[in-house]
Amino acid sequence: MGNSRAVKSGAFNAALLRLTISGVLLGCCTGFAQSAPLPPGTSLDETAPVKDPGPLAKAEDAIANKDYDQARSLLDPYLSAHPGDARALFDRGFLEDSQEHDEAAVGYYQKAIAADPKQFESHLALGLVLAREGKQKEAGEQLIAATELEPNPPDPAAKAQAFRALAQLDRNSDPDAAKQALLHALQISPETPDDILLTGEIAEAEGDLASAETAYRRALQQQPESSAATAGLAHVLIAQKKYSDAEPLIQAALRRDPDDPALNTQMALVLSAEGKQDASVGVLEKLHQFKPEDDSISKMLADAYAANGQPDKAAALYAQLLKSRPEDPSLLAAYGDSLVRQQHYAEALPVLQKAVALKPDDGNAWSGLAFAASQQHNYQLVLDSLSARSKYLQETPATYFLWATAYDNLHHTKQAADYYKLFLAAAKGQFPDQEWQAKHRLIALGYK
Known part of the structure; x- marks a missing residue:
């Protein structure tokens, strides 16, 4: 947003x-340069010499x-x-x-x-x-x-x-x-139409979305084709999750001004919120072609690719963004996640390690690091990552399973069995392959 x-x-x-x-x-x-008004009752004598204005x-x-x-x-x-x-x-x-x-x-x-x-x-x-x-x-x-x-x-x-x-x-x-x-x-x-628009922006900055919406609608009454007023109203509607109200408003404005970056960005946000990921990606791709140098648009497109199951395209954009912002922990985490989703685990490890070093409270980055470490058979790193993650996020069936398999591979039998049981209690039939493995490992470890 x-x-x-x-x-x-x-x-x-x-x-x-x-x-x-x-x-x-x-x-x-x-x-400064204008002559003073003529005194009442006098007139300009056009025959008089013209004074040099200087x-x-x-x-x-x-x-x-x-x-x-x-x-x-x-x-x-x-x-x-x-x-x-x-x-x-x-x-x-x-x-x-x-x-x-x-x-x-x-x-x-x-x-x-x-x-x-x-x-x-x-x-x-x-x-x-x-x-x-x-x-x-x-x-x-x-x-x-x-x-x-x-x-x-x-x-x-x-x-x-x-x-x-x-x-x-x-x-x-x-x-x-x-x-x-x-x-x-x-x-x-x-009062001017720009004043009404400014009133809406001030109300929005104060968090008074109702007053901002009223002002933007009033601005549009005076200037129906104002892209700025349309963008302002759409932004407020999106903030209130009134996506069905925002979409036709933005579509109408885009028919008048198809290349407006703010309107295209808002259309992408609305489509994404409505679950129309393919359409959202299409809008952002067009916007990115129009403004390839805009990092905020590139980041939105990369995030859209990631959400739409296209991690290879997302990774390419994240890598490009990192050239100018190599210490950005959110970019590093997103790039690392896209590498994990492509099963490029060895590449993902140093990226995610740098991300959590810069932002230790990013629980999702710790999750990605734990999974990548597991795939690389670095089980001590799995345990360290899961331990750090647990400070910020609740456990899930997936993290219980990672705990269990890491302890199991390190031959910590009691801890492995405890986590296999926690996993089975949380999974409840959602992960049949892993549940089968957990049950058999409990038997092999001497626990039933």
Whole structure:
């Protein structure tokens, strides 16, 4: 479940943030270049000489028109002569930001803030870039600073965007703070469809699945083809195990957007939960072809192969994933299990031994290690593995049988007989071959 969410949300959608900067931030900041309103009762004399707007206004117009070379040619000479001009430094940072040169943009925004700590626009822009880079703590500091300042000229939409950006940033780590930030935004600007979607994400992060479902359904009422709202609602339905409700919703969205990774991931989860393993594997194979570099998708496909009785395919993917994460105990355990299922016991032993060394409380990995050791006739390792396993998991007929045969092969007659009896009591006819063997070994050992 966590994988699908990870595909769905991420830290900050880069495209959204760049749209935020260009759509709201540039609008508020190019106000620097706009003429003041004419006094009441006056009119514009078109015959009067036109005043030169100056290099900064010209540069801002060039940026707005995406003429970045022209903007740079105006800003660089100006900054050489006026290195402490906060407005020019912001414009220079915005120029780099518009071209996705994040490192350079950050440098100019920081210089603008140093020149004028109360400049709203640079705090907001810097916070957005840092958030895009995944630097949440630093981004939060800048966005909070922006919410405590005012745009110049006054711009409620830009101020609201600072609160919205802060809400986005906090929605998973501090959903209560995110809720408060979003409320501040709504106090000074109209609600948008993205606000409704964010409300659902915040409610989901708080564990309020009912409220999240309501918000996502409301978002879909306003934007029926929203993949993000569909994915959010589907995620909540899956979390509530409402698979029959989630499946048609996801299918309809996939007809509109067949390559959406979040929707495909959710469809695979629903199909797997409904026991449709072949169909689930098919969806994940398509997704893996679309995004072969995505480790979370590769892991899901490997797990699906394992659940679907295809350990050879699972093992190939696990081995590939381990190249970049060689110390991941869950991957090692899964890889070792897939080797055991292929009867590659000698290969499985060192893999599973490494897995339990890294994560000693993985009872299932100890189970696999005990079975592989038994097949390799390493009976002392069987006993050691079963002893470690017993700290975390209950005994089963299979583990009783492993205990018994290990003791038997080590000629510990009394212990072997005790475990054969425990096995027979637990098996109750479910394992006829092993039960026949246990009964005959008890006779051979002198126990009836």
